[in-house]
Amino acid sequence: MSSSTPRLTLCFTKPQVDAPLARLRDPAPADFTRSARALGDITVHRRTHNVRRRYDRAPHWPGGLLAVGDALCAFNPVYGQGITVAAPRALLLRQTPAAGTRPGWERRLMRRPSTCCAGHTR
Structure with missing residues (x-):
């Protein structure tokens, strides 16, 4: 918190x-x-709503900057969903080496967790 x-x-x-x-x-x-x-x-x-920030849709995004964790997708803390979503994202990040990737890798990587956030946020 x-x-x-x-x-x-x-x-x-x-x-x-x-x-x-x-x-x-x-x-x-x-x-x-x-x-x-x-x-x-x-x-x-007091903040028990789910929030998903779609930085992957921002018109201009700085190269090399990656939003993760609650900065990208925050859940109601009462249900303990945060770690359930954070763990697969951490594995995804570990499997995606930043060095040597094509430009825009950050935006593509921030879009990938959408499958685990879909339907759980407003």
């Missing part, structure tokens, strides 16, 4: 957490929280 992303820390009492879980049909969540202890504060993510 970047330092510019706002964080909100919430504090709940044990009864405030346990009461709604006790009303669930499945007793497993309530059973778990009875014996569990918090490892840290609850963090609320």
